Amino acid sequence: MPFSRSLTVVGCHAEGEVGDVITGGVLDVPGKTMQEKLIHMSTKKDHLRQFLLNEPRGRASMNTNLILPPCDPRADAGFLIMESEEYAPMSGSNIICTTTVLLETGMIPMKEPITEIALDTAAGLVTVTAECEAGKCKTVEFNNVPSFVLELDYKVPVPGLGEVTVDIAYGGMMYVLVDAASLGLRVDNQESPKLVEIAERIKRAVEVAYTPVHPENSGITGFSVLAFTEPVRIEEGCKTSVNAVVVSPGRFDRSPCGTGTCARLAVLHARGQIKEGEIFKHRSILGTEFISRIRGTATVGKYPAVLPTVKGRAWITSFKQVVLDSTDPFPEGFRIGDQWHMPPN
Numbered sequence: 193m194p195f196s197r198s199l200t201v202v203g204c205h206a207e208g209e210v211g212d213v214i215t216g217g218v219l220d221v222p223g224k225t226m227q228e229k230l231i232h233m234s235t236k237k238d239h240l241r242q243f244l245l246n247e248p249r250g251r252a253s254m255n256t257n258l259i260l261p262p263c264d265p266r267a268d269a270g271f272l273i274m275e276s277e278e279y280a281p282m283s284g285s286n287i288i289c290t291t292t293v294l295l296e297t298g299m300i301p302m303k304e305p306i307t308e309i310a311l312d313t314a315a316g317l318v319t320v321t322a323e324c325e326a327g328k329c330k331t332v333e334f335n336n337v338p339s340f341v342l343e344l345d346y347k348v349p350v351p352g353l354g355e356v357t358v359d360i361a362y363g364g365m366m367y368v369l370v371d372a373a374s375l376g377l378r379v380d381n382q383e384s385p386k387l388v389e390i391a392e393r394i395k396r397a398v399e400v401a402y403t404p405v406h407p408e409n410s411g412i413t414g415f416s417v418l419a420f421t422e423p424v425r426i427e428e429g430c431k432t433s434v435n436a437v438v439v440s441p442g443r444f445d446r447s448p449c450g451t452g453t454c455a456r457l458a459v460l461h462a463r464g465q466i467k468e469g470e471i472f473k474h475r476s477i478l479g480t481e482f483i484s485r486i487r488g489t490a491t492v493g494k495y496p497a498v499l500p501t502v503k504g505r506a507w508i509t510s511f512k513q514v515v516l517d518s519t520d521p522f523p524e525g526f527r528i529g530d531q532w533h534m535p536p537n
């Protein structure tokens with residue numbers, strides 16, 4: 193066979209957001225912690241991420257997860273999250289996909305009606321509870337790492353928009369949060385190209401002005417996501433809101449975004465708009481939903497933090513063998529501006 197690489201991948205999506213999972217073909221990665229493994233992969237071996245996420249094997253709107261043996265002895269498995277522009281420390285849709293694949297393929301034994309596991313991530317240990325029935329994960333709920341606000345009402349000059357007010361918060365990734373209405377925008381699929389373009393413009397402006405750094409893990413720094421938020425409404429007795437998360441290099445998260453939901457919970461709590469234990473339903477631009485709540489509070493460095501819990505669902509879509517023909521002229525794939533938001537020169 194002329195193949196120089198062959199990977200076993202299970203296709204999966206969580207509430208619309210693709211989070212494929214590599215279940216074979218990659219040996220363990222050097223590193224004593226998942227953060228060290230993340231650094232190793234992103235600096236020394238980034239071709240795996242390029243190979244899987246770039247065209248022709250991947251596309252702009254997808255992620256791929258790499259299951260690894262855990263470093264933390266309390267964990268059942270470890271995993272690294274590959275997104276278009278980076279290895280993310282943590283991701284909600286991706287942990288829901290990874291748990292679903294681990295349990296539905298039997299890599300970790302499923303216990304019905306409830307399976308509890310712990311997953312080692314670059315952001316820390318995350319415990320997960322899956323409701324399982326007839327071999328299927330009906331829901332996956334994860335207890336995310338402490339999430340906190342770095343800045344409320346931070347003002348930043350944005351070319352073409354003037355001064356824009358944003359919140360900056362951590363929910364497993366660093367977020368810029370913008371009230372869509374403050375810019376005369378609505379979270380609406382019809383407005384997608386405009387929302388994405390403006391989001392990327394704001395994100396670049398915030399990046400110039402502010403460098404967020406996690407106080408307990410300086411490796412977690414920089415923004416890759418911006419969330420446009422809509423106000424919180426009461427629906428069927430629950431606090432509910434729509435949001436649209438723009439992931440670099442410029443496309444919507446199809447899910448309500450797990451880490452974005454945690455960052456939003458931190459902001460809502462800091463503003464006194466949500467209390468511990470209250471249910472918060474977060475909806476995506478696709479209309480799908482994550483159900484979340486604050487299970488407690490903590491402190492991270494100088495920041496008051498919330499402990500968020502988020503629940504969603506995932507579905508396996510394929511079992512595939514992804515290969516590299518040794519004569520393929522694009523061993524790391526490619527990106528074209530008709531499908532990928534290309535950064536300005």
Ligand SMILES: O=C(O)[C@H]1NCC[C@@H]1O
Pocket residue numbers: 209255280282283284285286365439445447448449450451452
């Ligand atoms: O759910 C999340 O947290 C994410 N979905 C894709 C981008 C973020 O990692």
